[in-house]
Amino acid sequence: MANLQDKICIIGGGPAGISAAMYLQKKGYENYTIYEKLNKVGGKSYSPRIAVNGDERSYETGAIMGAVTYHAVHEVEEFGGVTHADGPNMRRMYRDSSGKEIFPFEPKKDFSIGKLIGLLKLKSQMKKLVKIMETKYKGYDCYGHRGVAQGKYSGLSKQLDNALELIEGENPNLKDLALPFDEFCKLNGVEEVMRIWLGPYTSFGYGYFDEIPAGYVMKYLDTTTAIEFINMRLWTWKEGTQSIYVAANKKLLHPAVLNTEVVKVERPAEGTEGKIKVTVRTEDVEHTEEFDKLIVTTPLDYFANYADAREEEKELFSKIIHEKYVDFIATFDKDQGPTISGYIFDNMVPERLGHAMVYYHRWEDLEANCPSVVYALRNHQGSEDAPYDYTIDTMMKDMKACGFPVKERLYEQETYYCPHVSPKDYADGWYDKLEAMQGKQNTYYGGEIISFGDMEDTCAASKDLVMRFF
Numbered sequence: 001m002a003n004l005q006d007k008i009c010i011i012g013g014g015p016a017g018i019s020a021a022m023y024l025q026k027k028g029y030e031n032y033t034i035y036e037k038l039n040k041v042g043g044k045s046y047s048p049r050i051a052v053n054g055d056e057r058s059y060e061t062g063a064i065m066g067a068v069t070y071h072a073v074h075e076v077e078e079f080g081g082v083t084h085a086d087g088p089n090m091r092r093m094y095r096d097s098s099g100k101e102i103f104p105f106e107p108k109k110d111f112s113i114g115k116l117i118g119l120l121k122l123k124s125q126m127k128k129l130v131k132i133m134e135t136k137y138k139g140y141d142c143y144g145h146r147g148v149a150q151g152k153y154s155g156l157s158k159q160l161d162n163a164l165e166l167i168e169g170e171n172p173n174l175k176d177l178a179l180p181f182d183e184f185c186k187l188n189g190v191e192e193v194m195r196i197w198l199g200p201y202t203s204f205g206y207g208y209f210d211e212i213p214a215g216y217v218m219k220y221l222d223t224t225t226a227i228e229f230i231n232m233r234l235w236t237w238k239e240g241t242q243s244i245y246v247a248a249n250k251k252l253l254h255p256a257v258l259n260t261e262v263v264k265v266e267r268p269a270e271g272t273e274g275k276i277k278v279t280v281r282t283e284d285v286e287h288t289e290e291f292d293k294l295i296v297t298t299p300l301d302y303f304a305n306y307a308d309a310r311e312e313e314k315e316l317f318s319k320i321i322h323e324k325y326v327d328f329i330a331t332f333d334k335d336q337g338p339t340i341s342g343y344i345f346d347n348m349v350p351e352r353l354g355h356a357m358v359y360y361h362r363w364e365d366l367e368a369n370c371p372s373v374v375y376a377l378r379n380h381q382g383s384e385d386a387p388y389d390y391t392i393d394t395m396m397k398d399m400k401a402c403g404f405p406v407k408e409r410l411y412e413q414e415t416y417y418c419p420h421v422s423p424k425d426y427a428d429g430w431y432d433k434l435e436a437m438q439g440k441q442n443t444y445y446g447g448e449i450i451s452f453g454d455m456e457d458t459c460a461a462s463k464d465l466v467m468r469f470f
């Protein structure tokens, strides 16, 4: 039952936490607090400014882009008064593993009959996929995964005509979404489309198609979003994706409390009344506040590190897997950098773990003098992780092979990326177990695991939580 006087604690000031506060505030809640352990909001939307020859601009170390299907992010940008209308254009080219430019989707360039036939097949399978997703898999494109393992759908709609309305229904075929994406494609005779999905999926750090349930792939890259990616009709933000959350945070009645890490959560025993005690640490000083409700937007597999997690929470959250995505901003000697972003498809397979898969050139007018971000994955289920140092070294060599020897690395990082569960746990109803736990001990789970590890799905997950439980 909604009680607008409830005192609510939101853990984490990333897209999920900031949007949760925004949706609560829009609903009339005025008594919420966001704790953020870092000195900034935005989480993995982090857009530092870098000066090149005295010209300072935003660059991206985390989230970069959105699309027309970014309904929840759009609500956050409108709330903050930010627009995606003047962001830099996305542009790309393709290279093979030796760094040579290739033209996989242009039949006239490097013409061969095999390539032409492959492209025709791809086109017809793409059409087929769009059709079956609308018919056989009707209901696949709402946010979140609750019910899917039972052949049901229930969540906010992502479709353009009824975006962000709660929809639900039954469709037994949806159980197929638990299959690894490569098996799902084989089952439906659309294997060729993986060539398209690979770029915005695997190279963006979301994992390989033999390990990731199709539910994640198709909910993030629903056919509308995928087509926007193909046609490069993408949203970017002039001051970076972080500016969305910085601006929204400023409009909140209670902006996030920065440099404040939640270090302990003590909840009244299940079924009993009482306050939730949240202990935070700011500059080595700890203090405890009492709340009525808790919204957790930080990684659930780390929840037990600071909270009094129940056995069922520990057990369920221990199944979460996350990707190890490495990136750095590369600088180059004068006129020696790329002039356009590049995809290296050959490196988007588990056998090439630790290799650069994509690099992002942000500012077209800076030509070969634009610092560029280079990305690689170093884990795959069933393979040994590529060691971190090896990964950095390999990414450097790959850039050199492309003709862009890196001068310096800025903001080098490995992120906790794209939490998800295995095809088996997905089929076993992991999401329905999580749904059954929502609200127990006045605790609500949000963030990336709920739907997908991107800005839109995390903000939509916050909307879904606030609409249904507050």
Ligand SMILES: Cc1cc2nc3c(=O)[nH]c(=O)nc-3n(C[C@H](O)[C@H](O)[C@H](O)COP(=O)(O)OP(=O)(O)OC[C@H]3O[C@@H](n4cnc5c(N)ncnc54)[C@H](O)[C@@H]3O)c2cc1C
Pocket (backbone or CB within 6 Å): 011, 012, 013, 014, 015, 016, 017, 035, 036, 037, 038, 041, 042, 043, 044, 045, 061, 062, 063, 064, 065, 066, 260, 261, 262, 263, 297, 298, 299, 306, 325, 327, 415, 417, 446, 447, 448, 452, 453, 454, 455, 456, 458
């Ligand atoms: C390299 C990269 C590229 C990406 N590209 C895109 C893209 O192009 N488009 C897109 O939509 N998405 C992209 N993403 C994904 C997107 O950034 C994330 O999915 C999104 O930021 C997740 O939001 P969140 O709030 O759930 O988690 P996070 O962004 O991880 O935020 C969680 C916050 O919680 C804080 N926190 C953690 N523990 C505590 C604690 N104990 N107490 C207090 N605070 C705590 C953290 O400091 C952090 O600020 C990208 C991410 C990366 C790293």
